[in-house]
Amino acid sequence: MHKAHYRTRTMAWIVTAAMTLSGCQSAPTPENRDGALWMPQQWEADAYQRQCTPAMSPPPPAGKTYVPAAQMRAEPASLAPGDRLRVDVLGDPGDLSKLYVIDELGRLALPGLPVIDTTGRSVAEVEARLSDRLVEAQLVRRLPRVAAVSLVERAGISISVRGAVFNAGTVRIGERPAESRVGQRDGPVAGDANLGRNLSMAIMAAAGARPDANLGDVRVIRGDQWTTVDLAGLVEGSGADDLRLAPGDRVEVPSTHCFDAALVRPTPVTPPGVRVFMSNLSRPAASNATSAIGKESTSLPYGTRLLQGLVSANCVGGSAMNAHRHAVLISTNPFDDTTVVIDRDVEDMLERPDRDRINPYLMPGDALACYDSRWMNVRDAVSMVGEALGPAATVILIHDASP
Secondary structure, eight states, X not given: OHHHHHHHHHHHHHHHHHHHHHOSOSSOOOOOOTTOOOSGGGSOTTSOOOOOOOOOOOOOOTTOEEOOHHHHHHSOOOOOTTOEEEEEETTOOSSSOEEEEOOTTSEEOOTTSOOEEOTTOOHHHHHHHHHHHHHHTTSSOSOTTSEEEEEEEOOXXXXXXXXXXXXXXXXXXXXXXXXXXHHHHHSSXXXXXXXXXXXXXXXXXXXXXXXXXXXXXXXXXXXXXXXXXXXXXXXXXSOOOOOBOOXXXXXXXXXXXXXXXXXXXXXXXXXXXXXXXXXXXXTTOOSTXXXXXXXXXXXXXXXXXXXXXXXXXXXXXXXXXXXXXXXXXXXXXXTTTEEEEEEEEHHHHHHOTTGGGGOOBOOTTOEEEEEOXXXXXXXXXXXXXXXXXXXXXXXXXXXXXXX
């Protein structure tokens, strides 16, 4: 009787210790500072869902003159470093008439002539300037069009993009691989249309517009002028008039400071997909490798939500004992670069009909982590205590077997 009581008390102590070690919750309880949550789905279901009022448009650029977008579209395209030109001089046997490339300083250099600055100038303006230089050097007489300059290929250009984009900064647009250069691929030609030097491509080169972008009021600053372009039609499918950019242009995408779910999908000005970091060390998976987390599972279409990402991380499904796992989403508030940590009960999200209210969209660079259920923690704690008391349990068994 004494031995049975001793055994029962020992097992009760093991279970109590395991329950104490396992705790009441498997995942941490994150706290975020006031104002850090910026996406409505990041709030809890019972939290007050406040309405967001879009911010007013920012003031016009100081010292710049507004011009209609149509006027800027009608301007002749400016030449850029790397553009390739064909020059034909009247009566020249071939010493000056050849292909030229504008250098990195925007200059066109012909043998025996002063360099011509092409910055901000069109092909026609460069042609007129070259004709004057040839006459001044007394190489030709002043006749109509003593020099003909034609465009062979437009190179890439550098554009500054800032505002409500995922990766603001200076971007290169319109670049072409060497094997696709117009003159080398097709032989002597004249004229080129580089569609990669457009406004929408500059926004895409900056990783795309964020969900808070005001695409109806995108600003382009060129020299001492500026204009606004409405690109909302590219998202809505109604079409929009894109704008050809010039070297040195600056693009500003204003922010409404409000989350717009309509912008969270692949469009000509939003990302086609997002790369998300995942960690699933929950049972029965003991590592990310056994969880089948690879490049394909972490590269998701833009517009993917948390639940879909958890399925990709193998955090949904499995044994009933591991039900009510918790998932943690680590994201960034784009307004002030504050880190936001969201905790969700996976099965609770699956069961409730208003799941979309608490099912955040995944943004580029987000991270997901899965935690085991409470009962899996109890199981691990029992195993740990049992292993620690292994020698003591052996002594108990010997003691029970003794007469």
